[in-house]
Amino acid sequence: MKHKVLVGMEVHLQLRTRSKMFCGCPVKFGAPVNTLVCPVCLGMPGSLPVPNREAITMALALATAMGCEIAGLTKFDRKNYFYPDLPKGYQISQYDRPLATGGGIEVVTEAGAKVVRLRRLHIEEDVGKNLHDDAKGLSRVDFNRAGTPLVEIVSEPDIASPEEARAYLNALRALVQYLDVSDANMQEGNLRCEPNVNLHIESGGTIVKTPIIEVKNLNSVRNVERALKFEIDRQLAEYRELGAAVAARPRATRGYDDQRDQTFVMREKEEAHDYRYFPEPDIPTFSIDDQWRAEASARVPELPAARRGRFAAEFGLSDYDADALTRERSTADYFEQVTAAGAPPKPAANWIVSDLARHANEAKKTVAELRLPPARLAALVRLVEEGKVSRQAAAKDLLPRLLEGGDDPAALVQKLGLARIDDLGQIEETARRAIAANAKAVADYRGGKQAALNAIKGFVMREMKGKADPAVVEATLRRLLA
Amino acid sequence: MSELWQEGAAALAAAVRGREASAVDVADAHLERALRWNDHVEAFLHLEPEEVRRQAREIDRRISAGEDPGPLAGVPVAIKDNLCVRGQPTTCASRILEPFHPPYDAHVVERLRAAGAILFGKTNLDEFAMGSSTENSAFGPTRNPFDLARTAGGSSGGSAAAVAAGLAPLALGSDTGGSIRQPAALCGVVGMKPTYGLVSRYGLIAFASSLDQIGPFARTVDDAALLLEAIAGRDARDATSSAEAVPDLRQRGDLKGLRIGVPKECFGEGLSADVRTLVDGALGKLTAAGARIEEVSLPLSVHGIAVYYIVAPSEASSNLARYDGVRYGIRGEGASVEEMFAETRGEGFGAEVKRRILLGTFALSSGYYEAYYGRAQKVRAAMRHEMEECFRKVDLLASATTPTAAFALGEKAADPLAMYLSDVLTVTANLCGVPALSLPCGRTPAGLPVGLQLTAPRFGEATLFRAARAAEALLPLFSWPPAPPEPGRRQEPPR
Numbered sequence A: 001m002k003h004k005v006l007v008g009m010e011v012h013l014q015l016r017t018r019s020k021m022f023c024g025c026p027v028k029f030g031a032p033v034n035t036l037v038c039p040v041c042l043g044m045p046g047s048l049p050v051p052n053r054e055a056i057t058m059a060l061a062l063a064t065a066m067g068c069e070i071a072g073l074t075k076f077d078r079k080n081y082f083y084p085d086l087p088k089g090y091q092i093s094q095y096d097r098p099l100a101t102g103g104g105i106e107v108v109t110e111a112g113a114k115v116v117r118l119r120r121l122h123i124e125e126d127v128g129k130n131l132h133d134d135a136k137g138l139s140r141v142d143f144n145r146a147g148t149p150l151v152e153i154v155s156e157p158d159i160a161s162p163e164e165a166r167a168y169l170n171a172l173r174a175l176v177q178y179l180d181v182s183d184a185n186m187q188e189g190n191l192r193c194e195p196n197v198n199l200h201i202e203s204g205g206t207i208v209k210t211p212i213i214e215v216k217n218l219n220s221v222r223n224v225e226r227a228l229k230f231e232i233d234r235q236l237a238e239y240r241e242l243g244a245a246v247a248a249r250p251r252a253t254r255g256y257d258d259q260r261d262q263t264f265v266m267r268e269k270e271e272a273h274d275y276r277y278f279p280e281p282d283i284p285t286f287s288i289d290d291q292w293r294a295e296a297s298a299r300v301p302e303l304p305a306a307r308r309g310r311f312a313a314e315f316g317l318s319d320y321d322a323d324a325l326t327r328e329r330s331t332a333d334y335f336e337q338v339t340a341a342g343a344p345p346k347p348a349a350n351w352i353v354s355d356l357a358r359h360a361n362e363a364k365k366t367v368a369e370l371r372l373p374p375a376r377l378a379a380l381v382r383l384v385e386e387g388k389v390s391r392q393a394a395a396k397d398l399l400p401r402l403l404e405g406g407d408d409p410a411a412l413v414q415k416l417g418l419a420r421i422d423d424l425g426q427i428e429e430t431a432r433r434a435i436a437a438n439a440k441a442v443a444d445y446r447g448g449k450q451a452a453l454n455a456i457k458g459f460v461m462r463e464m465k466g467k468a469d470p471a472v473v474e475a476t477l478r479r480l481l482a
Numbered sequence B: 001m002s003e004l005w006q007e008g009a010a011a012l013a014a015a016v017r018g019r020e021a022s023a024v025d026v027a028d029a030h031l032e033r034a035l036r037w038n039d040h041v042e043a044f045l046h047l048e049p050e051e052v053r054r055q056a057r058e059i060d061r062r063i064s065a066g067e068d069p070g071p072l073a074g075v076p077v078a079i080k081d082n083l084c085v086r087g088q089p090t091t092c093a094s095r096i097l098e099p100f101h102p103p104y105d106a107h108v109v110e111r112l113r114a115a116g117a118i119l120f121g122k123t124n125l126d127e128f129a130m131g132s133s134t135e136n137s138a139f140g141p142t143r144n145p146f147d148l149a150r151t152a153g154g155s156s157g158g159s160a161a162a163v164a165a166g167l168a169p170l171a172l173g174s175d176t177g178g179s180i181r182q183p184a185a186l187c188g189v190v191g192m193k194p195t196y197g198l199v200s201r202y203g204l205i206a207f208a209s210s211l212d213q214i215g216p217f218a219r220t221v222d223d224a225a226l227l228l229e230a231i232a233g234r235d236a237r238d239a240t241s242s243a244e245a246v247p248d249l250r251q252r253g254d255l256k257g258l259r260i261g262v263p264k265e266c267f268g269e270g271l272s273a274d275v276r277t278l279v280d281g282a283l284g285k286l287t288a289a290g291a292r293i294e295e296v297s298l299p300l301s302v303h304g305i306a307v308y309y310i311v312a313p314s315e316a317s318s319n320l321a322r323y324d325g326v327r328y329g330i331r332g333e334g335a336s337v338e339e340m341f342a343e344t345r346g347e348g349f350g351a352e353v354k355r356r357i358l359l360g361t362f363a364l365s366s367g368y369y370e371a372y373y374g375r376a377q378k379v380r381a382a383m384r385h386e387m388e389e390c391f392r393k394v395d396l397l398a399s400a401t402t403p404t405a406a407f408a409l410g411e412k413a414a415d416p417l418a419m420y421l422s423d424v425l426t427v428t429a430n431l432c433g434v435p436a437l438s439l440p441c442g443r444t445p446a447g448l449p450v451g452l453q454l455t456a457p458r459f460g461e462a463t464l465f466r467a468a469r470a471a472e473a474l475l476p477l478f479s480w481p482p483a484p485p486e487p488g489r490r491q492e493p494p495r
């Protein structure tokens, strides 16, 4: 029995505009309840929506970056349904003339690179948020979020595994960060995704299609991956139980419970909800002219994939380093600033990808947010490359000082006594002491255990406070023990 | 000088600005008459004398300080109760909005304040402007000042009656299918629906967004122009508001050489003999004054009512979805949120509003959309095209405004279709987005006013007003309705 996984992704992305989609209220996360509202986003009688041009330009930039075809003529439509968090009883969205169609996102997994095709991209407004106080039996609605611009991006079911789903979301996130159109933070809800998944199972020459399941309640990329893994196993189990009859099961929406790591039925739908879409009469149909397209294109910077390629070619970086540097736009920018400040590119990349990244991780920041001036890192890299200080000492003692605000790496090297020791006599003398003090390791090494040399080398480095060149120490030890 | 309440808006503004009369005197004269008459005509849903006097005192203060409050200084303007006035009841004549006080002014209300006008109460209408007689008001019908047993028309019946009875020199209404022109005709005053997009709808509680326009009521064409001038023009808060320059509404001239088309479809059966006689007489006078009257044909206009009763309820079904009891207005009880929605809407809306919500919901339903809403929009587009073609041949169109003079209250209330047909001559202008004006052209033998409707191409208001002024001079002057039988029965203000 062979099976193929088909995952399509529906992503809602909050655009980082200053004001909401159809009114002037600010877009902000975490403000006190119902303080970012006005008659328009509260759906007060008589209020009218006016489209936010900046939001449309941002969406156009995103569509351009993904190679979508931008509509010449587009319009807004009303999607009608009743819900307490929906102020007008309809959501302004786009139905049969979306802003853009087609295009794709390149995803890279261990299996290689592939393009996930896109079906459409459209703009709509966000709804409010219901707040339930179960103790008091009260429900309230916070409309701060209502009217925030959203872009909905619908993919074709080209995603073939949970890993690809993760890669898709990471690629999309990197893209919107490069474009600076969204924070794309799943925890804060400004990137929400609803994957739909089913299987094509080949058995005895025929293909059985399991019903398409849409999964909701996913608040992290990791949960998307876990939920899809669970759902694939569940659908396979259902097939084993029901056989071909599984195809007749209804399409359904399932929620994901991350405590139990499983999905559960939210609703089974025999037919689609009737949203009674019709053209929004309060907003005239509008066209995207060449000037507007050009304005959007001008906002598309060098994108992650292109930058990765350029870094590898221009600076001779490894694929690993080039990829690690370009995942965050700010990190890639930082790298270029450090090289511009005179650091040789390869070691600079190594410092950023290993040392700075580790500090950033511990501080839950990005590399750029560490705020280490590029010129200072460049000076440090040069000191190491020129042999003024050892790599180890620079990483262990110098970098932390610089991150705490120390300003002149060369002066710090003197002040802290970190200058590299190149005196071969001093190194040889310390090496002899080390051999005398580590009889067992010496015996092991001579007995053929190469790794035993590390213990002796470590002794020398400790004795010399990391200021010697490890390569010189190792060569000296090998000579003395030969 | 005649009584202040008999003066027109232009004269009142001139008197107040020239310090010949104080704004407070003007306000008091109208308040006194309104409080006396309203008991009989029920034109106002809400009129607060103290608030009116407060505004008038402020105008007087500014004038004493040497300021010019604007072209409508001290002129009372009655406001249809579907236009938001900050802090004042704005009910749309519906139970569902009975407790609603909007936190903001409609664009037109802001503009009136800026022009120095006095906001003079909120006038009665059919609930959410759905109707042609104000009998759908949740708070009782408005009566025609010329015959209290008859309708003042609708939906802006309160505004028309207030101006006709001298309770206010000017009033604002809204016109979705004839809701300004039809009551203006039945009450013997001037009523005008502007080009779609000329007046911002911001703060007009929507009935059918693609058809709604706010427009003026007055007793003369000049005064109607004065009010339209004050409210017209681009507003960034309404995306359908036009960037076109406001047409010059002050042009004067004769009718010589003006080509006036008379659509033959407007003179078919259903047009009462009285109305036909008066309209034919008016057209005769226009011809005598040099206008070139010619018959034209708008074959698609016969579908106007059918198209209108798909488009308007469809948009209304969506526009009225926001009345769910969550944020404002009344709230019904219910164990679940769905029950609360149903209870709120079940209690809050009247029968006609429910009927149109159901009609519109059906017309937009999946599987029916193409057959109803989709097709109606196609016919509408063809009607617009037909209208544009027609205006290549003529400058204006003329017809009766309504098929009959004012009908008796209760006469059509039980027959929605008969009621819908009273808009047969007016809906085309809304569907095509063109401006149209109704001006009185005489009275039937029973003393009931009849209106002549003039229609112009989009943004053709300059020609429309110029011709209406010239026609007005040829037609019978406005005359006051007879005094009500028992003046002053109730002195306290209406709710």
Ligand SMILES: [Zn+2]
Pocket (backbone or CB within 6 Å): A020, A023, A024, A025, A036, A037, A038, A039, A040, A041, A042, A147
């Ligand atoms: Zn707002």
